[in-house]
Amino acid sequence: MLTLGISTGALAHGDFRKALHMMEASRADAVELSALRETEFPSLLRSLQELDLSRYRYVSLHAPSRYESLAEVHLADQLERLVPGDMPIVVHPTPIRNWPVWARFGSRLCVENMDKRNPMGRTAEELDRIFTRLPEATLCLDLGHARQIDPTMTETDLILRKFGNRVKQIHISEVDASCTHRPLTWAWSLAFHKVAALIPNVPIILETPLSPDCPSINGLLDIVEDMWSGQSLGALAV
Amino acid sequence: MSRSTSHADDRNRASVSPPILDPSAPEIGIHGEIQTPALHALGKKLDQRWPALEKAQAQARDRIRQISQILQDDKLIPSDAGFVIFGSLARGECTSGSDVDWTLLIDGQADPAHRRVAQQVDQTLVRAKLKQPSPGGVFGNLAFSHSIIHDIGGQNDTNQNITQRILLLLESRSLSSDDVRRRVIGGVLNRYLEEDISLLTRTDVKRWIPLFLLNDVARFWRTMAVDYASKRQERAGQGWAIRNVKLRMSRKLIFVSGMLACFNCYLCPAQEAGDGAPSIAPNYGVRLIAQLRSYTNRTPLDIVAQALDQYAKKETAAQLFAAYDGFLALLDDEDTRRHLEHLQPEAAVKDRIFQHTRDVSHAFQGALDTFFFDDHPELSKLVRRYGVF
Numbered sequence: 001m002l003t004l005g006i007s008t009g010a011l012a013h014g015d016f017r018k019a020l021h022m023m024e025a026s027r028a029d030a031v032e033l034s035a036l037r038e039t040e041f042p043s044l045l046r047s048l049q050e051l052d053l054s055r056y057r058y059v060s061l062h063a064p065s066r067y068e069s070l071a072e073v074h075l076a077d078q079l080e081r082l083v084p085g086d087m088p089i090v091v092h093p094t095p096i097r098n099w100p101v102w103a104r105f106g107s108r109l110c111v112e113n114m115d116k117r118n119p120m121g122r123t124a125e126e127l128d129r130i131f132t133r134l135p136e137a138t139l140c141l142d143l144g145h146a147r148q149i150d151p152t153m154t155e156t157d158l159i160l161r162k163f164g165n166r167v168k169q170i171h172i173s174e175v176d177a178s179c180t181h182r183p184l185t186w187a188w189s190l191a192f193h194k195v196a197a198l199i200p201n202v203p204i205i206l207e208t209p210l211s212p213d214c215p216s217i218n219g220l221l222d223i224v225e226d227m228w229s230g231q232s233l234g235a236l237a238v
Numbered sequence: 239m240s241r242s243t244s245h246a247d248d249r250n251r252a253s254v255s256p257p258i259l260d261p262s263a264p265e266i267g268i269h270g271e272i273q274t275p276a277l278h279a280l281g282k283k284l285d286q287r288w289p290a291l292e293k294a295q296a297q298a299r300d301r302i303r304q305i306s307q308i309l310q311d312d313k314l315i316p317s318d319a320g321f322v323i324f325g326s327l328a329r330g331e332c333t334s335g336s337d338v339d340w341t342l343l344i345d346g347q348a349d350p351a352h353r354r355v356a357q358q359v360d361q362t363l364v365r366a367k368l369k370q371p372s373p374g375g376v377f378g379n380l381a382f383s384h385s386i387i388h389d390i391g392g393q394n395d396t397n398q399n400i401t402q403r404i405l406l407l408l409e410s411r412s413l414s415s416d417d418v419r420r421r422v423i424g425g426v427l428n429r430y431l432e433e434d435i436s437l438l439t440r441t442d443v444k445r446w447i448p449l450f451l452l453n454d455v456a457r458f459w460r461t462m463a464v465d466y467a468s469k470r471q472e473r474a475g476q477g478w479a480i481r482n483v484k485l486r487m488s489r490k491l492i493f494v495s496g497m498l499a500c501f502n503c504y505l506c507p508a509q510e511a512g513d514g515a516p517s518i519a520p521n522y523g524v525r526l527i528a529q530l531r532s533y534t535n536r537t538p539l540d541i542v543a544q545a546l547d548q549y550a551k552k553e554t555a556a557q558l559f560a561a562y563d564g565f566l567a568l569l570d571d572e573d574t575r576r577h578l579e580h581l582q583p584e585a586a587v588k589d590r591i592f593q594h595t596r597d598v599s600h601a602f603q604g605a606l607d608t609f610f611f612d613d614h615p616e617l618s619k620l621v622r623r624y625g626v627f
Contacts (some may be wrong), residue, residue, distance in 0.1 A: 116317070116417060150421060152428035154531075157524040177318065177346050 001058040003029025003203040004059050004221050009024075010173070010181060010207045011217070015039050020051070026217035030058040032090065032169075032205045038064045045082045058203040060088040060110065060140075060169060066095055071231045076101045088168055090140045093121040096107035098154055099133040113159065115148050115179050122149045124158040131163070138168035141199075143192065144175035144207065153194040160198040165199050172224060184213045189227050196228070204228075270302050270323065270411035272330040274537055276544035281546065284556050290567035291331070291539070291559075299334035301368070304337065306413045308366055314359055316347025320418035321359065322375060328411045330537050331488065333570035337369035341376075341402065345383035345418045356380050375399050383418070387425040390454065397461060404458040407534050408496050423534050427527045430454070443522045445507035447624060448500055448530065455496035456625075462489045470583065479578040479592055486599035487565040495538035495604065498545045501620050503529060506548070549614035558605035564598045 005028040008019035016033055019032055023031065031053065035041040035052070041064050046174045053059050061083055067075050072095070079089055096102055104108055112120040121130055122145070131137060139159075146156040173181040174188045206220055214220055272295065281287065305323075308314075315321050325339035326332050340363075342356045356379055364370060371377035376398050386403045389395045403426060412419040430451040466485045470478050508529035533541060539562070546555035568574050577591050586592045610621045 119415075149417075150424050152527075153423050154424055154428065154524055154527050158528060161524075 002201075002225060003030045004028060004206075004224060005032065005056065005058065005203065006061065006206045006217060006220070007034045007171070009034030009036055009062070010209055016040070016044055017047075023217060025209055026221065028217060028221060029056055030169075030203045030205060031056050031062045032062055033084075034062045036062055036065045038067055038070055040043055040064075041070070045078060046143040048082060048084065052065070058169070059092055060203075062090040063092075065092040072096070072098050073101055076105075080105070088138065088140075092118070094118045094131050103134050103136070106136040107138050107139040107168075109134060111137050112142050112171070113145050113149075115142075115145040117179050123155050124162045127159060127163060131166070137166070139166040140169050140171060141165050141167050142171035142173075143195075144171060144181065146174040147188070147191050148175045148179070151191065153191050156195045157198065160195060164198060164200055167202055169203045169205055170199065171205050171207050178198075181207045181209060183214060184223060184227075192227060193230075196230075233236045256562070270306060270328075270413040270416075270497050272298060272302065272411065272537060274330065274540040274543070275538045276547065280543040280547050280555060280559070284552055284559075285557055286559065288559055288563035288568060290563045293570065294326070294331045294333055294566050297336075298327055298330040301332055301336075302325060302411070302413060305363070305368070308362060309359075309414055312362060314355060314362065315342070315414040316346075316349075316355060317390075317415075318349075318413045318418065319344050319352065319355070319414075320416065321414040322381075322406070322410050322412050322419050324405045324410050325371075326488070328409045328537075329488070329539065331566055333538070333566060333575075334572050335369075335569065335575045337371050338363060339371045339377040341379065341381045343381050343383065343412075343418055343522075344421060345422055346606065352380055356583070360495060379412075383422040383425065386422060387429060390426070390429055397465070399493070400454070400458055400461060404455060404496070405492075408455070408492050408499075409538060410534070420531075423531060424527070427451075427534075431523050432526060445504045446522070446526060447620070448505045448526065449624070451530070452497065452500040452624060455500065458496075459489070459493035462493075475582045475584075477579055478583050479581040479586060479595070480575070481569070483565065483578065483595040483599060486595075487562065487602060490606075491538045491542065491562070495533075495541040497625065498541055499530060499533040501617065501624075502533075502545065504620065505616060546609065549617050550609045551613050554605050554608045554613055558603060558609065561598050561602035561605060565595075565602070568595060568598065 006019070006023065008016040008031065011019035011022050012071060014037060016035075019034075020123065021032070031127070033044060035044040044061070048061075061079075063079060064070070064075065076098075083089060085108075087108070088106055090106060090110045090112055091102065092114065093111050094114060097163075111127070111134060112123065113127060116122070120126050127139070141156075141159065142165075143156065146159060147153060149155055172184070174184050176182050208220055210220065214223065273513055274295070277291075302323075305321075309321055320343045321340060321341045323338065323340050326336040327338055340359070342352065342359060360370065360378060381402050385394065385399050386406065389399050390403065406419070406423060407426065410419060430448055433450050434446075434448065463485060466481055469481060503526055508525040542558075543555075546558065550558075568578075574591055578595070580593055582590055609617075610625070611618045
């Protein structure tokens, strides 16, 4: 049975409360609390203790992808103190300079593979160097990013073969040439099926925005479930 | 300052390391830097030195550094493009008369500015006094991933398209970020293997020769040979002798390295993926692509050196590389080069310098004949089976 949910950032940029409210009527049983932007982070952290997330089987938190004014050590300290002990913390490897500070998170730290805007963490070889410095970290496999880096899905295959046992969660979206998350298309499902057999049974987090063709969260979840269960690829002709 | 803050500062100072992608870190190096470990290993094994080749490699490295620096300083190359070099510079065989064969390889949204970028690159290289490719040819302009990946065979696979595609696989380097080149090469290799139905449907495949790719490499070699003859007529013999010796040597080398890369997929198949892989039936096609991709990051000489080390007798290897070193020495001598550039075909028979180039090329071919047909039984079987028909 799939554990399937959405990133709050995909539903409502910078407004996790609105996103959680939107999800209440859905059957999503996973959520990624997104604080990709530095400015969103303090508010999310402060609210963590009071949020009722009990309906979700899986909850993760996405830390800021850039931290210009927040010192890296300060950010890590806050995450360590304020994020509940069992909640995975998804990070981008690009801004990391102080590796030991992040290594102490052990397997709670979930490194996301990157898109083409980033100079590292995009391929199996680049991830290998990162995991050398973060030996216990897990992997947030972003299939949209991986497909953007290599549309043939060869690199995704290599990442899964090498790091399949590290995969903690999956990100799903279609990422276009300008690195914007887009609704899933038929071509995406073709690509997905090339590596589907290698993907472990872990929570799936959609970063796909709602669209006029698919305006409901349950509708999005239906599409992903169909795709995962090997339904006709035509199911994605939205 | 609070105790916790100073403690945090101490930890920060003690533990900060450069980002993994720091250009000064050993993993990165210069974009496009050429390394030939198999070639060096073979030289040691044979206890031979090849001075012209060493000089050519050093010249290539210097020129690559120079161009890479220019591109970095001027921030010329957009993110959806790669500045890709070909020819002697990409092969690490830079001689006195070598030009800079380059292409701006685009893999992204069409942008009218791309043409302006290519022109700016051209002007920048001219200002740096780097010899430019001939105008109107395959190089010195734009190339688009779409036709390179999609038009393999068929009506739209023009001479220019096949040249760009095969040279991208066999002798290219990116002097900007390698992302675009790598992505396009991945797309091309995927095309070659996706068309091979057996690879897709059989689960017992342990080793395979990528025939679609091998045929395209062979087609390219024949195309070069035919174009050589065509140019002789078009240009009324101008530059004929230089093209003749290059066809016999460096162009042939490219073909040989491509053929060896394909044969090696059978002779030395890629191993299974490393630790952590889930216990699922291996996708041989993916491993084959990864293996072929590794060859695209090596020079033709390095691929040939490794194959000679594995499959050839020592004397064969020694003869081949001595001949190739002799060829590079010829090209690096400015007087010899100038002489060959002006030599007309009718005068070639009695020309001492040209006859010397023929002797060098005959020694090279003789070593190739011995290598492919005599030195190693498995290799000669493959050549007989796949190299002729």
